[in-house]
Amino acid sequence: MNISDVAERTGLPAKxxxxxxxxxxxxxxxxxxxxxxxxxxxAHKLTFLARARNLGFSIEDCRxxxxxxxxxxxxxxxxxxxxxxxxxxxDRRINDLAAMRDTLSDLVRKCSGDxxxxxxxxxxxxGS
Amino acid sequence: MNISDVAERTGLPAKxxxxxxxxxxxxxxxxxxxxxxxxxxxAHKLTFLARARNLGFSIEDCRxxxxxxxxxxxxxxxxxxxxxxxxxxxDRRINDLAAMRDTLSDLVRKCSGDxxxxxxxxxxxxGS
DNA sequence: CCTTGACCTTCCTGTAACTGGAACCCTTAT
DNA sequence: ATAAGGGTTCCAGTTACAGGAAGGTCAAGG
Numbered sequence: 001m002n003i004s005d006v007a008e009r010t011g012l013p014a015k016x017x018x019x020x021x022x023x024x025x026x027x028x029x030x031x032x033x034x035x036x037x038x039x040x041x042x043a044h045k046l047t048f049l050a051r052a053r054n055l056g057f058s059i060e061d062c063r064x065x066x067x068x069x070x071x072x073x074x075x076x077x078x079x080x081x082x083x084x085x086x087x088x089x090x091d092r093r094i095n096d097l098a099a100m101r102d103t104l105s106d107l108v109r110k111c112s113g114d115x116x117x118x119x120x121x122x123x124x125x126x127g128s
Numbered sequence: 129m130n131i132s133d134v135a136e137r138t139g140l141p142a143k144x145x146x147x148x149x150x151x152x153x154x155x156x157x158x159x160x161x162x163x164x165x166x167x168x169x170x171a172h173k174l175t176f177l178a179r180a181r182n183l184g185f186s187i188e189d190c191r192x193x194x195x196x197x198x199x200x201x202x203x204x205x206x207x208x209x210x211x212x213x214x215x216x217x218x219d220r221r222i223n224d225l226a227a228m229r230d231t232l233s234d235l236v237r238k239c240s241g242d243x244x245x246x247x248x249x250x251x252x253x254x255g256s
Numbered sequence: 257c258c259t260t261g262a263c264c265t266t267c268c269t270g271t272a273a274c275t276g277g278a279a280c281c282c283t284t285a286t
Numbered sequence: 287a288t289a290a291g292g293g294t295t296c297c298a299g300t301t302a303c304a305g306g307a308a309g310g311t312c313a314a315g316g
Contacts, residue, residue: 004263014264019303033311035264044254051253056228059302069250079249080241087236090229094222100184101218108215113208121207122197125179126172132292146294147274161282163293187273 001038010046017046025049025063057086129166138174145174153177153191185214 007014020026021036026045028036038046048069052062061082068074068082110120135142148154149164154173156164166174176197180190189210196202238248 002264013304015304016302018265023302033264034266035311047255048253051255053302054228055232055253056225065250065253068247069254072245074245074247075243076239076245076247076249077241077243079247080236080239083232083236083239083249084241087229087232090225090232094225094229097184097218097222097225100182101215101222104183104211104215104218108208108211111204111208111211113205113212115203115205117200117202117204119196119202119204119207121204121211122193125176125183125193126197127175127179130293141275142293143275144273151273161293162295163282181273 001043003036003038006038006043006046009043010050012046012050020046020049023059025059025066055086056090057082061086129171131164131166134166134171134174137171138178140174140178148174148177151187153187153194183214184218185210189214 001009003014003017006012007017010017012020017026018036021028026038026042026049028038028042031037045066048066049062052065053059057065064082065079068079107121107124112118129137131142131145134140135145138145140148145154146164149156154166154170154177156166156170159165173194176194177190180193181187185193192210193207196207235249235252240246
């Protein structure tokens with residue numbers, strides 16, 4: 001498989017796949033002309049990576065998850081811990097964003113949004 | 129005021145304040161020895177920036193909001209539009225994160241997290 | 257045989273919003 | 287004289303790629 005084939009199969013841009021090779025997440029072989037040649041196992045890894053990234057795991061998390069995936073003797077506790085930490089992180093980010101949204105929607109609602117200069121949003125940001 | 133004074137007053141790190149000067153958000157005067165000297169108006173701007181950044185506005189949004197704040201003849205509609213767009217953005221991000229959380233908490237719940245290698249999380253990421 | 261177009265390659269730069277650190281200057285107190 | 291605690295500039299690193307330039311490769315068509 002050439003890079004565009006595996007790009008299509010995984011949904012990852014070719015650029016991203018090259019980047020993943022650069023940082024050591026995949027190591028496709030090379031054909032005589034220098035083109036990358038992806039084996040099935042490479043495609044599976046990249047699919048794994050695409051899904052993990054879609055769930056918001058960082059590249060370093062992905063690296064660790066990939067290592068655990070390839071380790072037949074892994075303990076599921078290790079995977080569980082990484083996922084649970086990421087879940088906490090997501091929850092924190094949701095809470096932060098929800099707090100912003102509450103404040104902001106309040107302000108947006110209070111602001112007339114017409115052509116007058118009076119604006120509660122700016123007043124609040126200025127410390128009223 | 130020296131930089132550490134205004135840092136304390138605004139809650140922004142000195143590094144961040146220097147950065148804001150570098151990108152033109154504030155322009156404190158300089159004293160003879162080269163130190164930055166912050167006027168009250170500078171401190172107010174920085175407070176404004178700190179609050180806007182806390183609400184998740186991008187630097188470019190902040191730059192625009194600041195310009196509107198300083199423009200006595202602004203239309204509140206301009207502010208309203210920036211804030212409403214940002215609110216939409218926040219909502220999108222919350223939805224994205226919530227989707228991740230739902231999937232992930234499902235997986236975390238299903239994973240025993242013990243020392244056996246069997247792991248539904250990895251199975252799912254692999255495409256089961 | 258030559259060209260054209262679609263691939264592929266590497267390398268360099270830029271993104272957002274800072275943070276950390278090195279090397280060095282200024283001021284005040286001991 | 288020196289030490290502590292400010293301040294300054296400049297450079298590199300962070301995350302996870304994206305865009306683009308310059309150039310090699312391959313298959314089809316005239």
